[in-house]
Amino acid sequence: MSFMNMQARVARNGLKHSTRVLIPATRHFSSSIPRSKQRVIILGSGWGGYNVLRGINKKDYDVVVISPNTYFNFTPLLASTAVGTLEFRCAIEPVRKYAPGVTFYQAWCDEIDFQNKRLKCMPATRPPEAEPTGDTDAPVQVQPANSFPLHYDKLIIAVGAYSQTFDIPGVKEHAHFLKDVKDARKIRGRIFECFEQANQPFVSDVERRNLLNFCIVGGGPTGIEFSAELHDLIHTDVAKHYPALARLCKVTIYDVAPQILGSFDKSLRNYTEKTLSREGIRILTNHHVERVEKRKMIVKEIGEVPFGLLVWSTGLAPNPVVKATTVVKKNPKTSSFLTNDHLNIIMDNNEANPDVWAIGDAAQVVDAPLPATAQVAAQKAKYIVKKVNKLVKEQDSPEPFSFENRGSLAYIGNWKAIYDRSKSPSDEGFLKKETGRTAWLLWRSAYFTMALSTRNKILIPAYWFLNWIFGRDLTRF
Numbered sequence: 001m002s003f004m005n006m007q008a009r010v011a012r013n014g015l016k017h018s019t020r021v022l023i024p025a026t027r028h029f030s031s032s033i034p035r036s037k038q039r040v041i042i043l044g045s046g047w048g049g050y051n052v053l054r055g056i057n058k059k060d061y062d063v064v065v066i067s068p069n070t071y072f073n074f075t076p077l078l079a080s081t082a083v084g085t086l087e088f089r090c091a092i093e094p095v096r097k098y099a100p101g102v103t104f105y106q107a108w109c110d111e112i113d114f115q116n117k118r119l120k121c122m123p124a125t126r127p128p129e130a131e132p133t134g135d136t137d138a139p140v141q142v143q144p145a146n147s148f149p150l151h152y153d154k155l156i157i158a159v160g161a162y163s164q165t166f167d168i169p170g171v172k173e174h175a176h177f178l179k180d181v182k183d184a185r186k187i188r189g190r191i192f193e194c195f196e197q198a199n200q201p202f203v204s205d206v207e208r209r210n211l212l213n214f215c216i217v218g219g220g221p222t223g224i225e226f227s228a229e230l231h232d233l234i235h236t237d238v239a240k241h242y243p244a245l246a247r248l249c250k251v252t253i254y255d256v257a258p259q260i261l262g263s264f265d266k267s268l269r270n271y272t273e274k275t276l277s278r279e280g281i282r283i284l285t286n287h288h289v290e291r292v293e294k295r296k297m298i299v300k301e302i303g304e305v306p307f308g309l310l311v312w313s314t315g316l317a318p319n320p321v322v323k324a325t326t327v328v329k330k331n332p333k334t335s336s337f338l339t340n341d342h343l344n345i346i347m348d349n350n351e352a353n354p355d356v357w358a359i360g361d362a363a364q365v366v367d368a369p370l371p372a373t374a375q376v377a378a379q380k381a382k383y384i385v386k387k388v389n390k391l392v393k394e395q396d397s398p399e400p401f402s403f404e405n406r407g408s409l410a411y412i413g414n415w416k417a418i419y420d421r422s423k424s425p426s427d428e429g430f431l432k433k434e435t436g437r438t439a440w441l442l443w444r445s446a447y448f449t450m451a452l453s454t455r456n457k458i459l460i461p462a463y464w465f466l467n468w469i470f471g472r473d474l475t476r477f
Contacts, residue, residue: 038153048158048360051381058101068124084472161316161361170292175312194308210306218313219260228413341400
């Protein structure tokens with residue numbers, strides 16, 4: 001064989017081999033391809049759905065995730081991100097981290113057909129023919145023509161819940177919620193916009209006070225932590241860069257209940273009220289908001305209240321797919337699905353559905369109500385993972401779900417927090433109640449250890465340290 005022929009043969013072989021390497025693995029987008037494994041569909045990527053996704057055996061199941069978000073929200077840190085104590089990436093984890101082990105669709109589930117084990121899903125993205133825009137927070141248009149069905153063998157419902165407005169006029173249009181990292185970003189932008197607007201030379205003192213009146217409706221942990229973080233921002237970084245404006249700021253908490261933090265021990269509630277009041281945060285309990293208008297709200301007890309920012313945090317409303325489902329028993333107060341102690345949903349005929357589980361804010365165990373917290377959702381997810389992974393091996397797991405109360409934490413500002421484990425039936429643990437700096441250390445260490453990725457375990461303390469040394473970033477962009 002000549003040297004030239006050898007070169008041509010080597011070239012042909014090299015091309016053949018390189019072609020084999022470069023061809024990507026075929027990805028099937030159709031839901032009707034032949035399957036040898038049972039399909040488990042997870043609805044939602046919150047504390048329940050994301051923790052199931054992390055732990056479920058992806059080798060034994062065809063795992064599909066349906067969620068309108070491509071990320072998991074680390075909700076306890078949203079208040080910190082809303083004022084710049086932490087950056088937004090610290091409070092999210094990507095769902096696609098687990099691809100190609102799972103199939104993910106950014107979509108809503110609009111309908112569940114339990115009899116035929118079929119879902120109707122709607123894309124949560126803009127239609128492909130839509131005009132490109134840089135506004136990622138723009139409302140997504142419903143695409144009924146592009147809806148698609150999915151069949152399941154096992155279904156885990158972890159769709160969470162929406163913010164409760166009690167149908168008060170104007171809340172959705174003029175208030176900010178704090179359920180998602182997008183909400184935190186909008187709040188952060190609005191806070192600094194208020195200061196820049198109030199800093200203009202032509203603005204009157206009355207207008208400045210109105211712009212710098214920050215109102216929080218809801219005295220639960222989210223509302224309290226946000227007001228505390230906002231107070232810290234005003235009295236540290238804002239006081240340095242806007243000294244004249246910082247003195248005009250006012251932070252007020254409104255709640256219909258007679259006391260804030262209703263789920264905490266009474267002594268901790270009293271401590272929090274005294275601490276916040278000493279820091280200059282007003283707490284107005286037994287106050288009812290009748291309606292919200294542009295830059296003002298009408299409160300039954302005091303009349304018209306102008307504001308620069310209104311944050312609404314008054315509880316949970318059922319997810320639309322939960323609300324629309326009629327063949328499942330629901331809690332008459334919260335409208336969430338009722339499940340048995342194995343977390344299977346209970347159908348209208350009082351029988352548990354063995355192939356469908358519901359966890360998180362979308363469900364409650366019958367006769368054993370638990371608070372709608374991240375801790376409850378995460379423990380239910382861990383239970384489901386153990387149960388579903390055993391089912392594929394035809395192993396029974398007869399033990400029912402049991403919640404272990406590890407305590408509740410809330411930050412109340414100025415390096416102080418509260419910790420409550422007094423309602424736990426167990427005597428284990430060295431603390432039942434704690435306040436002040438010790439509770440603050442517990443709060444920070446708990447959220448640091450709860451971070452799900454190594455990346456965020458590094459980022460969270462790094463940003464805490466950087467902002468302690470250099471202060472928060474007050475830029476708007």
